Amino acid sequence: MNILVLGGTRYFGVHMVEALIQRGHHITIATRGLKKDNFGNSVHRMVIERSSPQSIAQAFSGRTFDVVCDSLAYCSNDVKYVLDSVHCKRYVMTSSASVYQLHVNTTESDFNPLEKSLKWCNRADYPYDEIKRLAESALFQAYPLQSSVAVRFPFVIGRDDYTKRLYFYVEHVVKGIPMFIDDIDVQMGYVSSEEAGRFLAFLAEQEYTGSINGSNGGTISLSEIIKYVEERTGKHAILSKDGEVAPYNGGVGYSLNTELASKLGFRFSPIKSFIFDLLNTFIEAAKV
Template identity: 25%
Template sequence: MAKMSVLVLGGTQFVGRHIVEALLAGGHRVSVLTRGRTPDELPGEVERLRGDRNEGEAGLGALAGRAWDACVDVSGYTPRQVRASAQTLQDRVGRYVFVSTVSVYAEQDRHPIREDDPLLPEAGEDVTQVTGETYGPLKVTCERLVAEVLGERATILRPQIVAGPHDPTGRYTSWIDRVAAGGDFLAPGDGSDFVQVIDARDLARFAVTVLEEGVPGVFNLAGPRLGWREFLDTVREATGSDATPVWVDAATLEAHGLGWNELPVYVPAQGEQGGVMDVSNERARAAGLTLEGPLTTARDTRAWSAGTAQKAFLTPEREAEVLRAVGRGR
């Protein structure tokens, strides 16, 4: 396999960091273009370039006169950003891999969600505010721009919720840490709903695969689909915890105003977004996606999170309040 020169747009945080590490592990040369505003713990052999796509092509002066075998875009959220990079790199890279999201799908109650399912209406190219409402539509527009500019040299990755070490969102990690803390803990639903994430390292290896093999197309990236009981059993095994789940039904959760903001990753299977936890990875697996497994993800996430301050979601006080309501608290 010939070694490549690869430009990563972003690259110092979470998904980008794992992609950089996977590229280096494959013996490839890596440059990253960032604004330089977040901590950088990348190896010294990575070339650092500075730029800001929010300024359009004017913010990409560091790329002038340069060319790479490929580009991986992990930080493109708005059409202004992505049009600038796609057009600037159109004749300077062989393949352009754009990291999108499963949030682009219009019908999130489908089971399963597949790559050819309908997408949300596009956001206007003048939209620059990324919110819960605009995030998916903006990514739809960005996908279209990359495909238009790069054609068959474009690859679109649509990851499920991404989990693993160095995750700044804390969504998946919050469950790992709560189980690790032990004791009775609130478990949403009745155990029959589902959890599905993609380990950032599995995503990263697949990104390298499509670069090395020149694979075009659109791919959902999702890991195994676990029932909540299996998920929590896996986490208990990974953390060595004897924590006891207390299942709290949907009506009680609603009565206490508990939803995604306090119970991240929990999506009722029969709800309007139930398909988000039933994303088909069949196409990606046929193209080379490999999965380390839920136990590895949980174990390695805890090894990292144990020494790293994490974002709080469900406070101990709120959890105790609900557990008391179902007769399992003081």
């Protein structure tokens, strides 16, 4: 298939492009051209400004793709700029679990974008969770005839995590830096960057339309993570209200139900099957 990828040069987007290439698709990646990639001659490249409707229209007006994989759609206007200019048979949008009022076993039906009042907005107009809700609302309300899927991920983790949110905890234990954690025992879900990318590539080939969860199985607490780092290093976490504020603060206990993904044929691995190896990598990095 002829697939346009908006983004795709970092984090789970890289894994998505790699998976699409392995599946034999013809890939065009469109970015601001600021970051080099390692795809070589396997992809075509275009330079665009994602938040500019003029830039997108100039680049894609009149062009047709089988699939558009959009990892850069944050707000309703982002969706509009693309779907008003790019003709595609299928649109795969990366959304977020932030659209939910999260709880244990959160299912896709816990947020219905068709029931959300649609507002056209830019990225800075509302908090992140609200603009992601509005992005989904725009997709399914304004473009009801478009074959589309919105993929809801929790926190993404991996060796290539540029946010370094999980690494924060490891580094602070290893280097003895005080940190403030508001709820160390809360159980949360995560998805690996590799599996997130492969799931997006998988969905590009499916016919399912609507929203869908993507998450590794099970949950893990920061207490378990920190205890593992302490045992591996012989260090002890310094927890203090005066310490650096930890990035996952404010989170609630939750998990995402991925039965729908399983029914389509994609099974996520359990979180505890890989996270400790990832922590080992972060431990070595923090020692430098």
